Amino acid sequence: xxxIRSISAVAGLAACIFFLNNLRESTVYGANPAPKQEPAADxxxxxxxxxxxxxxxxxxxxxxASILYKNCATCHHPGGAxxxxxxxxxxxxxWGPQLMVVTQSRFMPPWLPEPGYGDFADVRRLSDHDxxxxxxxxxxxxxxxxPAIAPAPPHYDANWLMGKPDLILKVSHPFTLAGGGGDVxxxxxxxxxxxxxxxxxxxxxxxxxPQIVHHANITIDRTASLRRQFPNxxxxxxxxxxxxxxxxxxxxxxxxxxxxxPDTPALIEPAGMPWRLDPGNDLILNMHLKPSxxxxxxxxxxxxYFTPNPxxxxxxxxxxxxxxxxxxxxxxxxxxxxxxxTLPVDLDVLGVYPHAHYLxxxxxxxxxxxxxKKKWLIWIRxxxxxxxxxxxxxxxxxxxxxxxxxxxxxxxxxxxxxxNPHTPPVRVRAGNRSEDEMAHLWFQxxxxxxxxxxxxxRLLLEExxxxxxxxxxxxxxxxxxxxxxxxxxxxxxxxxxxxxxxxLNQSPHDVRTLTALGAALEGAGSWQQxxxxxxxxxxxxGTDDSSACDPRFDLASSEFRHGQPEAAEEFRTEVAACPNDxxxxxxxxxxxxxxxxxxxxxxxxxxxxxxxxxxxxxxxxLARAYGQLGDLQSALAELEKAxxxxxxxxxxxxxxxQVLAATGSLQQAIDEQxxxxxxxxxxxxxxxxxxxxxxxxxxxxxxRDAFQHALRLDPEHPQAKSNLARLQTQN
Amino acid sequence: xxLIFAASDCPISNRYVPEIARLNxxxxxxxxxxxxxxxxxEDNSSTVAxxxxxxxxxxxxxxxxxxxxxxxxxxxxxxxxxxxxxxxDVLREVYRxxxxxxxxSIGQERPQPQQHDLEAAISAALADKPVPQSGGPPVxxxxxxxxx
Numbered sequence: 001x002x003x004i005r006s007i008s009a010v011a012g013l014a015a016c017i018f019f020l021n022n023l024r025e026s027t028v029y030g031a032n033p034a035p036k037q038e039p040a041a042d043x044x045x046x047x048x049x050x051x052x053x054x055x056x057x058x059x060x061x062x063x064x065a066s067i068l069y070k071n072c073a074t075c076h077h078p079g080g081a082x083x084x085x086x087x088x089x090x091x092x093x094x095w096g097p098q099l100m101v102v103t104q105s106r107f108m109p110p111w112l113p114e115p116g117y118g119d120f121a122d123v124r125r126l127s128d129h130d131x132x133x134x135x136x137x138x139x140x141x142x143x144x145x146x147p148a149i150a151p152a153p154p155h156y157d158a159n160w161l162m163g164k165p166d167l168i169l170k171v172s173h174p175f176t177l178a179g180g181g182g183d184v185x186x187x188x189x190x191x192x193x194x195x196x197x198x199x200x201x202x203x204x205x206x207x208x209x210p211q212i213v214h215h216a217n218i219t220i221d222r223t224a225s226l227r228r229q230f231p232n233x234x235x236x237x238x239x240x241x242x243x244x245x246x247x248x249x250x251x252x253x254x255x256x257x258x259x260x261x262p263d264t265p266a267l268i269e270p271a272g273m274p275w276r277l278d279p280g281n282d283l284i285l286n287m288h289l290k291p292s293x294x295x296x297x298x299x300x301x302x303x304x305y306f307t308p309n310p311x312x313x314x315x316x317x318x319x320x321x322x323x324x325x326x327x328x329x330x331x332x333x334x335x336x337x338x339x340x341x342t343l344p345v346d347l348d349v350l351g352v353y354p355h356a357h358y359l360x361x362x363x364x365x366x367x368x369x370x371x372x373k374k375k376w377l378i379w380i381r382x383x384x385x386x387x388x389x390x391x392x393x394x395x396x397x398x399x400x401x402x403x404x405x406x407x408x409x410x411x412x413x414x415x416x417x418x419x420n421p422h423t424p425p426v427r428v429r430a431g432n433r434s435e436d437e438m439a440h441l442w443f444q445x446x447x448x449x450x451x452x453x454x455x456x457x458r459l460l461l462e463e464x465x466x467x468x469x470x471x472x473x474x475x476x477x478x479x480x481x482x483x484x485x486x487x488x489x490x491x492x493x494x495x496x497x498x499x500x501x502x503x504l505n506q507s508p509h510d511v512r513t514l515t516a517l518g519a520a521l522e523g524a525g526s527w528q529q530x531x532x533x534x535x536x537x538x539x540x541x542g543t544d545d546s547s548a549c550d551p552r553f554d555l556a557s558s559e560f561r562h563g564q565p566e567a568a569e570e571f572r573t574e575v576a577a578c579p580n581d582x583x584x585x586x587x588x589x590x591x592x593x594x595x596x597x598x599x600x601x602x603x604x605x606x607x608x609x610x611x612x613x614x615x616x617x618x619x620x621x622l623a624r625a626y627g628q629l630g631d632l633q634s635a636l637a638e639l640e641k642a643x644x645x646x647x648x649x650x651x652x653x654x655x656x657x658q659v660l661a662a663t664g665s666l667q668q669a670i671d672e673q674x675x676x677x678x679x680x681x682x683x684x685x686x687x688x689x690x691x692x693x694x695x696x697x698x699x700x701x702x703x704r705d706a707f708q709h710a711l712r713l714d715p716e717h718p719q720a721k722s723n724l725a726r727l728q729t730q731n
Numbered sequence: 732x733x734l735i736f737a738a739s740d741c742p743i744s745n746r747y748v749p750e751i752a753r754l755n756x757x758x759x760x761x762x763x764x765x766x767x768x769x770x771x772x773e774d775n776s777s778t779v780a781x782x783x784x785x786x787x788x789x790x791x792x793x794x795x796x797x798x799x800x801x802x803x804x805x806x807x808x809x810x811x812x813x814x815x816x817x818x819x820d821v822l823r824e825v826y827r828x829x830x831x832x833x834x835x836s837i838g839q840e841r842p843q844p845q846q847h848d849l850e851a852a853i854s855a856a857l858a859d860k861p862v863p864q865s866g867g868p869p870v871x872x873x874x875x876x877x878x879x
Binding site for chain 1: 740742744745746747748749750753773785786787835836837838839840841842843845872873875
């Protein structure tokens with residue numbers, strides 16, 4: 001026995017020695033033999049399974065090291081997220097008995113989904129062979145074998161896995177987690193500091209002290225709503241397990257699972273599916289922390305990797321949920337909730353994220369295909385919130401239109417559930433504290449088989465999703481608003497108006513709803529009423545300039561559309577109050593082009609693009625301005641950018657065709673016009689323009705066909721008529 | 732006399748540091764002496780000193796390099812507690828086992844403990860009442876026994 005300096009008080013040390021002297025001479029408790037190392041026999045022992053063949057005496061070098069390197073070392077290495085390293089023989093021997101216990105119980109490696117119920121990527125489930133092998137090795141007293149044949153240990157770098165990020169966001173105030181007590185759920189707000197939009201192809205989260213972080217989830221707060229909700233203490237973090245953020249007033253469903261767990265620090269998005277950060281966005285880093293026994297400081301950082309390419313595919317997160325039905329009696333061990341939804345479009349399911357708190361036990365998600373076949377999407381038999389994760393499918397799961405998604409969650413609120421936060425159990429309802437419950441099954445989906453030029457299928461999906469939510473909670477304001485917005489987005493204005501009115505009845509002075517209702521009225525043709533609503537919205541916003549941006553923009557646009565001269569002044573007021581509103585700058589630029597104030601227009605449109613480079617409209621208008629200045633090359637460049645951003649927009653291709661024709665590139669101009677007409681077939685002007693271009697390149701029969709096509713669409717089309725007549729006299 | 736068997740590299744053992752500090756505060760005035768015991772061969776004086784500094788451990792600590800205390804107390808796990816009463820020179824182990832029921836098994840953990848087994852045992856021993864025994868097996872890391 002050794003004394004540890006600087007720890008023991010002198011008196012304590014003396015007592016210790018005294019105690020040991022007693023011990024040595026004690027006859028009551030003489031030296032006992034060391035407890036035997038052999039673990040007790042287990043009924044599921046190796047020999048029983050004929051399918052598992054093991055080497056007669058497994059050794060670390062030949063058999064065990066490779067299993068540990070492949071399945072455990074990603075977390076269990078020095079500095080890794082696991083509590084100890086498993087890179088050397090000494091490590092493996094030290095932890096051998098625990099390795100056997102946790103692999104037999106399947107606590108490790110962490111993997112909840114039942115095999116055969118969803119075909120997932122990055123499966124962490126250990127094979128029966130490997131489990132049996134570890135067990136046999138431990139039973140055989142963990143022999144090392146020949147170190148010369150051991151595989152080389154994997155190498156882990158303490159730096160960013162993907163090299164230096166393009167942007168690193170840090171939590172402004174490091175958080176100290178106390179050594180004791182229960183788990184902590186904390187939300188840190190990381191404002192996006194740049195003044196232009198970027199697309200993120202990958203992200204890495206470095207929690208600082210990964211050993212205390214169970215998992216972390218990032219939510220994009222597009223409107224910085226949480227920061228506004230907690231103006232005084234957002235910098236030190238906000239507690240809570242699930243938070244709701246305000247998604248803003250625009251339909252912007254592009255969404256990704258940004259989920260960190262110890263073995264996947266870098267989140268690399270599939271090709272063509274980067275996510276987006278705009279100026280003013282916040283990242284909310286939601287962390288589940290587990291005290292380690294000592295106070296730990298957490299100074300998380302998030303590394304972002306940019307790509308210049310906007311997304312080619314925009315996935316969306318949708319959910320089944322039954323929070324409304326969660327009212328779990330104390331002691332009930334079998335409380336079940338279910339939800340289902342019929343898909344209105346074909347889609348690929350990319351990933352799934354089941355979520356409940358401590359009472360969830362059995363969680364199932366499946367689809368009934370239109371032909372009646374059942375397709376499992378996930379089954380977790382022993383839910384454990386500590387090991388929750390997002391699961392991505394190895395291949396996207398195609399679910400055709402008409403498929404019914406299902407979820408069925410079972411909760412155990414008895415005292416037999418060791419995770420139960422209450423002793424004795426109490427009645428539990430839905431809520432975002434960890435002792436409340438939740439019933440969510442999230443899917444990341446990508447609509448497929450979309451016709452070119454068709455409205456965004458995600459709007460129809462959103463409509464269906466919100467209608468489904470409203471069947472359960474008919475007065476849920478978020479669902480009412482989102483439903484109305486999805487209807488308006490699809491151009492179903494006459495349906496959208498009453499839906500917004502219904503939401504407005506619950507909060508009559510809501511700036512956003514008033515604005516959206518105005519926009520729907522405008523869409524339905526009642527523009528005077530619309531402008532009234534916009535004015536009420538501006539009034540309701542009062543002195544809060546930022547919330548008045550949208551109604552001011554809509555009012556100015558409406559006035560512009562209806563030829564009202566006050567539009568210009570309205571846009572100027574808005575740009576002054578909302579200098580980062582790229583769309584307002586674009587609107588102002590457009591008015592200036594029409595008033596021949598081209599220099600100012602270029603200035604405002606360039607500013608708009610600096611704020612939001614992916615705003616196609618701004619590029620289009622800037623092209624017009626350059627056209628007005630006679631700078632056709634710049635106009636061409638802007639239109640090409642616009643076409644890249646909105647490849648399905650016929651007008652942009654038409655404009656491109658016009659500019660190309662003016663620069664003398666007639667054949668390219670013809671190609672662009674044909675592209676435009678493929679997208680918008682019944683455009684008589686477009687056919688007439690095509691005919692003109694074809695006539696100028698001497699393709700007379702094609703030109704005649706084009707003019708005739710225009711006249712079939714519009715028999716009175718004057719230019720097409722005279723062009724056709726001129727063509728016939730030329731022949 | 733209470734011995735808490737621990738290992739500097741065992742996460743579950745470490746998570747009990749604040750709980751042992753609490754018990755020490757609670758019982759120290761009543762003459763109870765709580766000791767940390769580090770029995771594993773790799774826990775030498777410098778690793779444990781560093782560990783105790785990091786975890787701000789103020790209770791007296793011993794290295795059981797020969798594992799006499801392990802044999803005396805019949806413990807197998809870190810963390811595991813042993814409570815002794817003494818009558819003159821004769822020591823009697825009145826409790827051996829888990830600190831509380833927070834861990835059901837490795838990976839099965841209650842949000843808060845419901846039964847404070849060690850606390851109940853100490854209280855009973857102080858009151859000269861029959862000492863209730865541990866309600867379940869200790870959960871944590873096996874003690875690494877010395878090679879014989």
